Amino acid sequence: GAGVSQTPSNKVTEKGKYVELRCDPISGHTALYWYRQSLGQGPEFLIYFQGTGAADDSGLPNDRFFAVRPEGSVSTLKIQRTERGDSAVYLCASSLHGGVYNSPLHFGNGTRLTVT
Amino acid sequence: AQSVTQPDIHITVSEGASLELRCNYSYGATPYLFWYVQSPGQGLQLLLKYFSGDTLVQGIKGFEAEFKRSQSSFNLRKPSVHWSDAAEYFCAVGAREGNKLVFGAGTILRVKS
Numbered sequence: 001g002a003g004v005s006q007t008p009s010n011k012v013t014e015k016g017k018y019v020e021l022r023c024d025p026i027s028g029h030t031a032l033y034w035y036r037q038s039l040g041q042g043p044e045f046l047i048y049f050q051g052t053g054a055a056d057d058s059g060l061p062n063d064r065f066f067a068v069r070p071e072g073s074v075s076t077l078k079i080q081r082t083e084r085g086d087s088a089v090y091l092c093a094s095s096l097h098g099g100v101y102n103s104p105l106h107f108g109n110g111t112r113l114t115v116t
Numbered sequence: 117a118q119s120v121t122q123p124d125i126h127i128t129v130s131e132g133a134s135l136e137l138r139c140n141y142s143y144g145a146t147p148y149l150f151w152y153v154q155s156p157g158q159g160l161q162l163l164l165k166y167f168s169g170d171t172l173v174q175g176i177k178g179f180e181a182e183f184k185r186s187q188s189s190f191n192l193r194k195p196s197v198h199w200s201d202a203a204e205y206f207c208a209v210g211a212r213e214g215n216k217l218v219f220g221a222g223t224i225l226r227v228k229s
């Protein structure tokens with residue numbers, strides 16, 4: 001079946017602009033995660049949704065970052081006033097149930113964001 | 117707070133040789149431990165996981181890992197490496213009550229023929 005889909009695969013934007021990154025999880029998966037992977041680093045947790053609600057947003061670096069999942073399926077990560085330090089690969093993952101124990105994470109291929 | 121250290125940034129092995137990738141974690145209780153692989157242009161794929169019980173766990177593609185509580189380690193092994201194993205490997209730890217994984221910085225595996 002279809003995996004986690006992320007669009008666009010690449011995004012280049014100018015410093016100060018607003019960007020939206022989209023994630024389509026696997027159908028039926030209630031849990032959705034966003035991670036950020038900077039060059040030479042492992043993925044870093046940003047936010048976790050259970051259904052429509054953000055159950056844990058402790059990884060969002062500041063208030064320029066915001067994510068929504070209004071119907072409990074597709075999620076959008078929004079970054080305002082982008083900075084060069086925001087350049088990274090943004091990964092989305094979904095799982096059937098929440099919790100690291102209950103079901104494995106399925107990752108998308110990521111969106112590579114470059115801020116010039 | 118949890119943390120993961122992968123001491124080796126790059127490792128090169130010959131095809132057919134054995135492999136061991138190191139992972140050390142920091143966590144106050146018994147953690148959930150994972151190994152993921154990331155091939156170029158591919159998403160992260162779960163190789164194996166440890167939750168409890170037998171400390172030697174088997175995964176996909178012929179990989180295994182051993183949990184050693186006394187050493188806070190969860191090293192990944194494969195007896196005979198194939199050229200298609202060339203990729204980046206990430207160790208991750210999760211809290212039993214939590215919903216997020218903490219990843220190490222990764223180890224890039226190169227396979228020479």
